[in-house]
Amino acid sequence: MLRSMYSGVSGMRGFQTKLDVIGNNIANVNTVGFKAGRVMFKDIMSQTVSGVTAPADGEAGGVNAKQIGLGVSIGSIDTLHTSGSAMTTNNPLDLRIDGDGFFLVKLTPDQDVPFLTRAGDFHMDALRQIVTSDGLLVCDSGGGVLEALGDDVTAFSIAQDGTIVQKMNDGTTVGGAQIGVARVTNPEGLEKIGGNLYRVTLNANEGGELVATTANNQEDGTGAIIAGQLEMSNVDLTGEFTEMIVAQRGFQANSRIITTSDEVLQEVVNLKR
Structure with a gap:
């Protein structure tokens, strides 16, 4: 239950960084020779609940691992060196x-x-x-x-x-x-x-x-x-505003994870009453 809350926090941090990069791109839309940046995400190491079991001929079949992801982190912040107009x-x-x-x-x-x-x-x-x-x-x-x-x-x-x-x-x-x-x-x-x-x-x-x-x-x-x-700058305003919408909705969705986790924790606390 607490894992979901920390995953939501990592997602909010990641999308905040994405919004920072998008804001810098838009601010430099008329900067001569400017090259736009982009943010790429990667998942954090997963927690393994149970490991893999190999299959055996004539006996039990194989069993896949059970893993729970722990959130997201910044994979890279790239500078796109494509030519501007x-x-x-x-x-x-x-x-x-x-x-x-x-x-x-x-x-x-x-x-x-x-x-x-x-x-x-x-x-x-x-x-x-x-x-x-x-x-x-x-x-x-x-x-x-x-x-x-x-x-x-x-x-x-x-x-x-x-x-x-x-x-x-x-x-x-x-x-x-x-x-x-x-x-x-x-x-x-x-x-x-x-x-x-x-x-x-x-x-x-x-x-x-x-x-x-x-x-x-x-x-x-x-x-x-x-x-x-x-x-001129290679910033594409159409793409940047689209990515801004995606980042904003992603930030909101991750904040909802924290809110929902808090509500579930509240129910657990109320079991004593």
């Missing part, structure tokens, strides 16, 4: 990766392992460096900080492989450095650190290492960089 802005510093890969950014030039992001809403600072909205420095294809644009440069464009083509004031064009990207073996193993940033972990890449490369690279499997577009 493209939003055209025509801003030359708004970049979208069409395929696999992440942009590399650093807080300082001497940072060893850069952070990763799918948010390509970049800007140019007073030193003509390409930075994020928080001032992080964008890296090149070698993993170092991207070179600043030249002072007599009148216009520039970014090719699909990340090459920055600069137009000089004398009408000539010069191919500059390449914006670097990196492909991760297991994107779900990345750690979210806020600000649309991820940190590489031991379960994302072997050894926790990160190797910068070029975009639109068939050998490395990186996607092309599309200038003038941003990758």
Whole structure:
């Protein structure tokens, strides 16, 4: 009888976590480069009342085990790295990766392992460096900080492989450095650190290492960089609201388990009267 009450409590905790994840997804429905999360459940170890009995030829048949489940727990909270829809802005510093890969950014030039992001809403600072909205420095294809644009440069464009083509004031064009990207073996193993940033972990890449490369690279499997577009959030509002209804009803059902168990316990106590 008490087991059912504790099972209901575990169910309420699980669905509360599910509602937390759904709420975060909906809150970030318009966040550039955001990847939605989902909660997966698993059952807790069952209590075995009686074990299995094997059958014997010409004698008694086999008997299955009798087990009582003890509730539910969180199996995983996954990050779904599916592509978001493209939003055209025509801003030359708004970049979208069409395929696999992440942009590399650093807080300082001497940072060893850069952070990763799918948010390509970049800007140019007073030193003509390409930075994020928080001032992080964008890296090149070698993993170092991207070179600043030249002072007599009148216009520039970014090719699909990340090459920055600069137009000089004398009408000539010069191919500059390449914006670097990196492909991760297991994107779900990345750690979210806020600000649309991820940190590489031991379960994302072997050894926790990160190797910068070029975009639109068939050998490395990186996607092309599309200038003038941003990758929007991959949150599906229809699916999120449906899951919210399921989580709400699941929470209510588990609370009813606790209420019913309490009523049964009350009847047992009243037997003495």
